[in-house]
Amino acid sequence: MSESGSPGWEDTLAWVERVATIFSADGIPPIAGRTLGWLMICDPPEQSAGQISTAIGASRASLTTNLRMLTTMELVSRRTRAGERTVYYRVDDDAWYKVVQRQIAGVASYVEVARDGMDLVGPDTPRAARVRESHRVLSWLVRVFADAPPPPSETEDRS
Template identity: 50%
Template sequence: MGDEQQDQLMRWVERVATFCVEEWGLPPITGRVLGWLMICDPPEQSAGGIADTIQASRASLTSNMRLLTTIGLVRKVRRPGDRVAYYRIEDDAWHKVVQRKLDSLSAFGDIAEEGFAITGREGPRTERIKAAQESLTWLRDIAARNPPEH
């Protein structure tokens, strides 16, 4: 792969990382790992190879890989006869991310109900809670009607 193509790939990986930081509050290295694992070839990469590519320390990468495998976005794979562990992004990783967000929208319903009980269900405070609840319920319902195809 030429330097220009590698630079292009790394700029894209950095855009993914920025998105993950700004939209989800993830550490930049986590976003870089996800970005790299989406675009790399072959799809399985060693921890050392990932660290070298995204210019991360091995220690930092190890903790991030543990997090990503624990939450099910990345899978550790072994190759027969090879002692090195490789990692790949799960095919449904982004569906899992979105589903977790949708689940959190549903959880706000309980919080809103508690707020209504505190405010007596009347007045401007209740209206602000109701506006938040309606917006989050609307978003959840749209997603439920339009599940992703993969």
């Protein structure tokens, strides 16, 4: 931290790199993870590709590809300003909720596919054992999310 209590540039980049490392474990390229980390803490919250590129030390070509991926994943959105040609990027306010909802829907879809797989090879056969285990665990996860309360509001988080 700097003397003013706000993080210094090295602390900021270290945090951005930590975000990239966590997301790379899920197959997200490091540049996309760094971009996401940067957009989560940068000021102002909307940044041009040039600003992001400079901040995280990425080439514009690589950054463009990764911004497209983050936009497709609905973690980041593109914005324009009246009278400007520059495109700005930001993390959407509901990005994390949308990502989690999509992941839950994907797990629920797989549960159906696993059930069909067990029907295909017979639910009690040795061939179905691996499918049965994935079905058991992921069915549990879908039930957990179905019974979960909604995410807290921002005001609830602060209390």
